[in-house]
Amino acid sequence: MPTAFIPPDYFRRYGVAEIFGRGAECEVDLGCGDGGFLMAVAQQHPDRLYLGVERLLGRLRKVCSRADRLGLQNVRGVRAESRYFLEWMLEPASVRRLHYLFPDPWPKEKHHKKRLVQKEIVPVLHRVLTPEGELLFRTDHAGYYEWVCECMEDAGLFERAEWTDLDSYPSSDFQRQWESQGRLIYSARYIRKA
Ligand SMILES: C[S@@+](CC[C@H](N)C(=O)[O-])C[C@H]1O[C@@H](n2cnc3c(N)ncnc32)[C@H](O)[C@@H]1O
Structure with a gap:
């Protein structure tokens, strides 16, 4: 099966079995960039399925060729806008973990509306996750960080949880860049409520 998942129709939903040719649940890396995290986590857990969502074609192509070079059978990449993909193209209860790593923060107030996480997306995240699903967020x-935590907590659909295995969680490309500049990293884990 090709690593790039090219949806034949952008106006219907897809289940994990259709995207990967097997399985019932997967993990999704939202805005996966060049795929450094995706490659590392897919190698760490060959028994799990990983889907990278990225809106830039050049980056997505890079992700797919990296996965092919590494022979990773458990990785797929899709060129899509994250919110549209979660809201309209994925079957409900199909994602075990959503990884949301070092997203564009849109720091200027006039750009806050461009941030992926808004109050309105929280029910979308809840719907797409499996009953024991979780969101893992780093920035x-x-x-x-405060904005995302407030949106998640105000909605009442998720519970904040300790992130116990953070030490073995792979770094992303942007994380390495920020850490090399001595920037502080904020992390939050939210578990879906029933
Ligand atoms: C700052 S980079 C972080 C990349 C990666 N997660 C990392 O930590 O190295 C943000 C990435 O998200 C992608 N992106 C931003 N908004 C997106 C959206 N709404 N849907 C899909 N991808 C998006 C960008 O193209 C970029 O590759």
Whole structure:
């Protein structure tokens, strides 16, 4: 099966079995960039399925060729806008973990409406996750960290949880860049409520 998942129709939903040719649940990396995290986590857990969502074609192509070079059978990449893909193209209860790593923080107030996480997306995240599903969020931007935590907590659909295996969680490309500049990293884990 090709690593790039090219949806034949952008106006219907897809289940994990259709995207990967097997399985009932997967993990999704929202805005996967060049795929550094995706490659590492897919190698760490060959028994799990990983889907990278990225809106830039060049980055998505890079992700797919990296996965092919590494022979990773458990990775797929889709060129899509994250919110549209979650809201309209994925079957409900199909994602075990949503990884949301070092997203664009859109720091200027007039750009806050461009942030992926808004109050309105929280029910979408809840619907797409399996009953025991979770959101794993990391950023170097204090303002966006607070914004996401507030959206998640105000909705009452998720419970904040300790992130116990953070030490073995792979770094992303942007994380390495920010850490090399000595920036502080903020992390939050939210478990879906029934
Ligand atoms: C700052 S980079 C972080 C990449 C990666 N997660 C990392 O930590 O290295 C943000 C990535 O998200 C992608 N992106 C931003 N908004 C997106 C959206 N709404 N849907 C899909 N991809 C998006 C960008 O093209 C970019 O590759």
